[in-house]
Amino acid sequence: MDLQAILNTIFDEMQGQSDRGAVADYIPELAQVSPTHFAMSICTADGQSYHVGETAVPFSIQSVSKVFTLALALGRLGDQLWTRVGREPSGLAFNSMVQLEHENGIPRNPFINAGALVVTDAILARNAPREVLGEILRFVRQAAGDDDIHINHRVAKSEQATGHRNLALAHFMRAHGNMHNAPELSCGVYFHQCAIEMSTRQLAQAGRFLMGGHAPSRLLSPARVRRINALMMTCGHYDGSGDFAFRVGLPGKSGVGGGILVIAPGRASIAVWSPGLDAQGNSRLGTVAVERLAQATRWSVFG
Ligand code: GLN
Numbered sequence: 001m002d003l004q005a006i007l008n009t010i011f012d013e014m015q016g017q018s019d020r021g022a023v024a025d026y027i028p029e030l031a032q033v034s035p036t037h038f039a040m041s042i043c044t045a046d047g048q049s050y051h052v053g054e055t056a057v058p059f060s061i062q063s064v065s066k067v068f069t070l071a072l073a074l075g076r077l078g079d080q081l082w083t084r085v086g087r088e089p090s091g092l093a094f095n096s097m098v099q100l101e102h103e104n105g106i107p108r109n110p111f112i113n114a115g116a117l118v119v120t121d122a123i124l125a126r127n128a129p130r131e132v133l134g135e136i137l138r139f140v141r142q143a144a145g146d147d148d149i150h151i152n153h154r155v156a157k158s159e160q161a162t163g164h165r166n167l168a169l170a171h172f173m174r175a176h177g178n179m180h181n182a183p184e185l186s187c188g189v190y191f192h193q194c195a196i197e198m199s200t201r202q203l204a205q206a207g208r209f210l211m212g213g214h215a216p217s218r219l220l221s222p223a224r225v226r227r228i229n230a231l232m233m234t235c236g237h238y239d240g241s242g243d244f245a246f247r248v249g250l251p252g253k254s255g256v257g258g259g260i261l262v263i264a265p266g267r268a269s270i271a272v273w274s275p276g277l278d279a280q281g282n283s284r285l286g287t288v289a290v291e292r293l294a295q296a297t298r299w300s301v302f303g
Contacts, residue, residue: 021276105176249300
């Protein structure tokens with residue numbers, strides 16, 4: 001199978017797409033990004049990598065960071081984490097508040113914002129935010145095998161200034177005893193983890209620990225790798241998760257920066273970036289691109 005040829009064909013098709021979606025504008029810094037970028041990288045289990053487009057340009061990983069903090073939290077706290085956050089798809093927008101009230105401040109899953117805030121709060125424990133951010137960054141750099149990965153502080157500040165919904169979610173969970181640190185602290189760490197920037201080359205590299213298969217990762221046990229993949233498949237695209245599973249058939253985690261990390265278990269780690277989003281806040285062309293890749297490679301977990 002000629003993966004480079006497949007990527008080149010996908011790239012050509014994407015260049016011709018006129019409906020690229022709209023960049024996220026609720027975080028002012030992200031509104032500045034041009035919707036014309038496109039990049040896709042694949043790291044395969046046999047150590048090869050394939051790239052097309054602007055694969056060295058760093059972008060805001062946003063909610064893709066939730067995969068790394070979940071891995072860190074599971075490694076640190078183990079299954080205790082599941083007393084504070086569920087494992088069911090929410091069927092609602094990533095920043096929705098309605099379910100939380102009905103469900104007593106226990107978020108449905110670790111990938112909606114409320115759930116990710118709990119995960120970050122759990123990692124924070126009683127440590128200093130700066131130290132914990134250092135730890136998150138170290139984990140991501142180690143996963144990628146690349147130290148040149150940084151936080152964009154302008155993006156973090158921009159979200160901090162406008163992140164009222166996230167603060168509201170955190171305060172609500174604090175009222176239910178499910179937020180152990182001051183909401184400003186946990187949200188502060190969360191805004192900075194979301195503002196980590198990576199290129200698709202770096203993100204595809206960083207996703208290798210979720211590939212499973214013959215080369216078990218030192219970062220996380222195989223059982224936990226399977227579970228994170230299950231959550232990516234069922235919850236990784238919020239209320240678009242069912243559609244992503246239907247179209248692509250692979251676990252994936254999106255971010256409003258337009259990036260998606262997709263895992264073909266035992267085969268490959270894939271990163272795609274196109275900043276224009278669909279109505280659910282998932283990369284529009286990114287989804288089309290991995291849909292094409294899954295068709296061409298027959299990598300769907302459903303055969
Ligand atoms: N930082 C963003 C937020 O909390 C992340 C959301 C996303 O990427 N879906 O709103």
